[in-house]
Amino acid sequence: MTTGKESKPRRVTAKQVAQAAGVSRSAVSRAFTPGSPLDEGKKRKILQVSEQLGYRPNALAAGLQSRGRSNLVAIVTGDLVNHYDSEILAKLMRGLYAMGKWPVVLGGSAETSEAEILEVLAYPLDALILRGGSVDESVATHCAKLNIPLIVSGRVMDAEGVDCVCCDNMRGAELAVTQLIARGKTRLGYLGGLAHLSSDQERKAGFESALTKAGFKPAILEHSDFSYEGGYEALTGILSNDVELDGLFCANDAMALGAIAAGRQQFGLSIPSDLSVVGFDDIAIAQWPSFQLSTVRNDMDQTVSQILRLLTERLDQPEKASETILIKPEFISRGTH
Amino acid sequence: MTTGKESKPRRVTAKQVAQAAGVSRSAVSRAFTPGSPLDEGKKRKILQVSEQLGYRPNALAAGLQSRGRSNLVAIVTGDLVNHYDSEILAKLMRGLYAMGKWPVVLGGSAETSEAEILEVLAYPLDALILRGGSVDESVATHCAKLNIPLIVSGRVMDAEGVDCVCCDNMRGAELAVTQLIARGKTRLGYLGGLAHLSSDQERKAGFESALTKAGFKPAILEHSDFSYEGGYEALTGILSNDVELDGLFCANDAMALGAIAAGRQQFGLSIPSDLSVVGFDDIAIAQWPSFQLSTVRNDMDQTVSQILRLLTERLDQPEKASETILIKPEFISRGTH
DNA sequence: AAATGTAGTGAACACGTGTTCATGTAACGG
DNA sequence: CCGTTACATGAACACGTGTTCACTACATTT
Known part of the structure; x- marks a missing residue:
């Protein structure tokens, strides 16, 4: 026809x-x-x-204009299997829509290749929001050369013109330790995630420092991978080796939930009387009746609104001095400590 | 300086x-x-x-070229609080990277406004992938006018030139009913999600048809919102009204998990001896030791690879006849039925 | 040596838009 | 009726790139 x-x-x-x-x-x-x-x-x-x-x-042709913006903002997210990452990504995206920006999402799995980030920089992005874990600082250099504002969240990056929004991880870990000790728990263990991430290092440092200050020593320092299954296996391994333990602080909620399941099912432990468990982040699952996890809240709403504020201001004043915002953690007392 | x-x-x-x-x-x-x-x-x-x-x-300027593609693909996702949606989004994004496409992600919350979709169509997208729930069919018309290929997943859309990938929801519901009856359960209830979504309607239809075919009648047909909390409250309400029930089929896993928690904690039920519960989707949490949920697998890997195949072929041959792919569901037998 | 081919080169065009500029026209005040 | 002002209008330019098109210099073949 x-x-x-x-x-x-x-x-x-x-x-x-x-x-x-x-x-x-x-x-x-x-x-x-x-x-x-x-x-x-x-x-x-x-x-x-x-x-x-x-x-x-055609928005693309319009973005080519002198004063025009592309209205594209790239987000490098962490592993989306991680509930904290997927929840905060959703909130961040909604905030960007409200600003008239469109999120181009990268990452979403454990290893975000740096090459991938460099490729997306071929687009004249209004900004790049870095929320994944292990990315080299050279990204900052590339962004600077291309005049693309860089906002880092979840870690602190000490580079010229880079804005940061991060949870006060050391303080959060201290809160957890304090609360565990207040319940009379003294043989405390730390279950970390991927050891090369600064968030993990800071939480570990906070744990050790608070414990030392209180006059105790860590019963064990163990590492896993931030996953539920990892937490399950890690606690199974620890208790199989006859480590004396009455309190466990985990670097995120998923591992804490896994550890609780292992304690209950593999060793018949009662939580929290036999073993206290405290997580980090306060994901939605943490307050499910099945778990009622005590945890340290890594406030998503505050984090997102600070990111959006920094973004707005940066677009308005490109030469503004860079800021580093520390979000205050809060202990959420539920039933596992 | x-x-x-x-x-x-x-x-x-x-x-x-x-x-x-x-x-x-x-x-x-x-x-x-x-x-x-x-x-x-x-x-x-x-x-x-x-x-x-x-x-x-500048990729943007390059995309303006006659033969050039923008390499941008918009994805309309469902509510990211929904674990199935966030898991499949992650897989879909990784697939797109491999094709050299960049995902612009829309939605992520319960109500994805159609206006939002129309706005993103201002960009010369290589394609639009529709995975959220309740979006009007007029989107298809707009895409057609703009020569933007449209791929719909999670529902069937009967429009010219639109490719679809969808789970065989009726067959999945039938599988669930068959397995429940095989365990001797006869007083079966259906817990649906948002009733205006076609996936919910199809699962409900499959439930009723299979039950009728086996010679039984539904003990109850209830609706909630696809969330854990919704499932918890729904079963609480049902059992509070003295409905006789020995099996429950839920339209997704989250509600099933909530229902299980409610049954155990609010009514002291033993799962599955007092009450069998079967979910739908098979999200990662379903196999956590704490739950071991029996469910119908809505295979993500197959869905994603079919979407990517259709996308590739459509870009290659714009005038190709449109396809509708039905993904076969599979019953996953664990401990709750 | 002449004819033929080949790789390299820069000017020019196309892509689809927002905006400036000069021009034209109508409205308004005196 | 004239002078001023305001507004509407289309041509032209700018944005940053990929690609075509002649054209040159050189290598190869007859």
Whole structure:
């Protein structure tokens, strides 16, 4: 029926609308630019023809303009199997929509290759938000060269012009230790995640420092991978080696939940009378009736709103001095400590 | 120290590199285009200068080209609080990276406004992948007008040129009912999610049809919101009204887990001897030792690979006939039925 | 040596838009 | 009726790139 066009049909352009409506291409552009002076009747006509032809101004071409922004913001997220990462990603995205920005999401698995980040920098992003764990600091250099604002969250990066939003991990760990000791627990263990992440290192340091200050020594320092299964296996291993333990602080909630399951099922422990367990982050699952996990809240709403504030200000004043925001952790007392 | 520039500094351009390297701008473009003929020494020189100045070809400008693609693919995801949605999103994104496409993610909360989708269509997307729940079919019309391929997953959309990948929900529900009856359960209830979603309707229909075929009647048909808390409250309400129930089929895993918790904690039920519970989807949490949920697997790997296949083929042959792929569900037998 | 081919090169065009600029027209005040 | 002002208008430019098109210099073949 239709002529057998070989090439892929292209999107309707302003030129075609202009031709169909009997006006200049400039007028079409103006019809879609709120401030522009244009006859009301002509504007209606143009919008009607556009509707009919299915015309939408090409945001990509508009972003090419001198003053134009692409309105694209890349987010490097951590492993989405991690509930904390997926929950905060959802909140962050909604905040960006409200700002009229579109999130291009990278990462989402354990190893986010740096090459992937460099590739997306080919786009003239309005900003890059770095939330995943282990990314080299050289990313900051590349962003600086390309004049792309960089906002780091979940860790502190000490580089020129980089804004940071991070939880006060040491303080959070201290809170956990204090609360465990207040319940009379003294043989405390630490279950960390991937040891090369600064968040893990800081939580571990906070744990050790608070414990030392209270006059105790760690019963054990163990590492896993931030996953439920990892926590399950780690506590199984620890208790199989006859380590004396009455309290466990985990570097995130998933491992804490896994550890609780292992304690109950593999060793018949009663939580918290036999063993107290405290997590970190306060993901949604932590308050499920099945768990009622005591944990340290790593406040997502505050984190997201600070990221968005820094982003807005940075876009407004590119040369502004960079900031580092420390989010205050809060101990959430439930039933496992 | 630096001169107080008022305007935002712009990205380094090919023109500047050409000037600095003493070559034509064309040469710079060629240096970054693998197939192009260019003297080897000159190419090295250009790449070196680019490295030094921090030049990267602007992908946005390149995408404007006649044959160029933007390499942007929008994904409309469902509520990311939903674990199934966040897990499949992660897998889908990784698949897109492998294809050299960048995901622009929309949605992530219960109500994805259609206006949001229309706005992102301003970009010349290579494709739009629709995975959220309640989106009007008019999106298909808009995509068609803009020549943007549309791939729908999680539901079937009967529109010209739209490819679909969907789980066989009716078959899945039938599997669940069959397995419950095989365990001697006859007073079965259905706990649905948001009733306006087709996935919920199909699962409900499958439940009723299989039950009728076996000669039984539904003990109750209840609806909630696909959340853990919703499932908890729903079963609490049902059992409080003295409904006789020995088996419950839930439209997703989260509600099933909530129902299990409610049954155990609020009514002291033993699962599965007092009450069998079967979920749908098979999210990661379902196999946690704490739950060991029997469920119907809504296979993510198959779904994602089919989406990617359809995407590849559609980009290759825009005029190809549209397909609807039905993914076969599989019953996963664990400890709750 | 002449004819033919080949790789390299820069100018010019195309992509689709927002905006400036000069021009034209209508409204308004005197 | 004239001078001023305000507004509407289309042509032209800018944005940053990939690609085509002549054209040159050189190697190869006849």
